[in-house]
Amino acid sequence: MPVYEPCKEMFSGMKVGNFESSVYEDNNNIEISDYEILARNKVIRASFSDNTQEKVVCDDKDTFDLRRGLFVALSKKCIKTNIH
Numbered sequence: 001m002p003v004y005e006p007c008k009e010m011f012s013g014m015k016v017g018n019f020e021s022s023v024y025e026d027n028n029n030i031e032i033s034d035y036e037i038l039a040r041n042k043v044i045r046a047s048f049s050d051n052t053q054e055k056v057v058c059d060d061k062d063t064f065d066l067r068r069g070l071f072v073a074l075s076k077k078c079i080k081t082n083i084h
Contacts, residue, residue: 030077035070046073 034047038055041064045055054073058064 032070032074035073037066044069044073046070046077048077052077 029049031049032046033049036045036047037043038045041058043055043057044066045053047053054076056069056072056076058069
């Protein structure tokens with residue numbers, strides 16, 4: 001399955017507030033179970049339901065945005081899930 005197909009599903013499920021997001025891997029729904037801001041306005045660690053984590057760092061040139069950070073964490077998860 002090409003990488004872009006599960007990514008389309010993943011991003012359509014993302015919302016911040018009540019916090020809902022997921023990555024689909026071999027018909028198993030992997031969700032973000034928690035997230036933590038490790039460095040204020042800089043670093044986010046997202047924990048997934050399959051007990052993996054992704055860390056994202058905001059570049060100094062960019063403005064910190066939780067939603068974008070979680071989107072990047074989901075993107076990294078999607079890419080790693082489909083490459084391996």
